[in-house]
Amino acid sequence: MTISPRRLILASTSKYRRELLSRLRLPFDVVPPLVDETPAPGEAPADLAVRLSLAKAEAVARQHPGAVVIGSDQVATIDGAPIGKPGDFVGAQRQLRSLSGREVAFHSALAVTDGERVAHADIVTRCRFRELSDAAIDAYLLAESPYDTAGSAKAESLGIALMESIQSDDPTAIIGLPLIALTSMLTLFGLDPLTAGHGGAAQ
Template sequence: MITLVLASSSPYRRELLLRFKLPFDVFSPDIDESPYIGENAKEISVRLAREKAFKVAPHYSNSLIIGSDQTAECQDQIIEKPNTHELAIKQLQLLSGKVVTFYTSLCLLNTQTKKLQECVVDFEVKYKELNLEIINSYLLKEQPYNCVGSVKSEGLGITLLDYIKGEDPTALIGLPLIKLSNMLRNESVTF
């Protein structure tokens, strides 16, 4: 029996993967997520998804390792997790009224066959014009400090957005389940 492993410490990815009703392990890859010089947001996302899967792979034989990462970009500036209230305020002020492109990369590694499947799902998000009162009210209620772009679109954060455009809403949350289901089917996983 092949083991499904989520190479992530993200509670959001864990919650999303539960939707498949499949047993899986979770293993935090603990990698350095610092960008390389000259790397754009999309490249960072692809590299980190792959690194997460390969970092966890030695701990599991005969397994399917899921690596995923999300980055974002606005006007050629990389948008990261704010991690603090103060940085989230600055980030939301910066993104106010702007279009942000989110990149959610997915990597599925079969540790037995060494087969690797990869993809990136792009998502365009337009933030509303946000004043400090709206920003503070939102941050105090939802505290999205570990979310790229300082917003949880699956929660109250949706009220900060004018629109979202993308092929898979779960990609914006952090794990593109449509693409992942296709990759798992390629590995003969049944749901």
């Protein structure tokens, strides 16, 4: 008798996380988590990312008993202070000028739960930006418009040209979903991407 794999749900509205999860070739559904993302007073950015990843996964798991639910959240920091999304050209221009020649830490928090067990991690990626001229910044922003990305740089595409170095144990963490850590977690819940069957992503 064939045992059907457990239902997998991505608790996220991010198109980037959806694309990344589809690389594992596991069938999954997407359910937006209804979670207040306001930081607690005095909460460190890394702690916020971990708390929100857990809250997202647990909120959706309560709605879908028995499913394996993935929650994730990412914050970027410089000298321990959070960096938000720029929102528009001027904001991104200002942000990249401030990051020129400096190191940014991206905390990509991840949580997986089935409503009973929970696994979680914080994967840190350290990106050092090149010394950037105003002309280089403007050319990049006109080419890519990364206004919905903390740090104003999409490292998965042309934004890699802004970098002097990237250090991480999990190369997809910078995009928003650390697939190496996620694979290990999913295996704990009986969903090894290499053996669980490949039905493709939900539409």
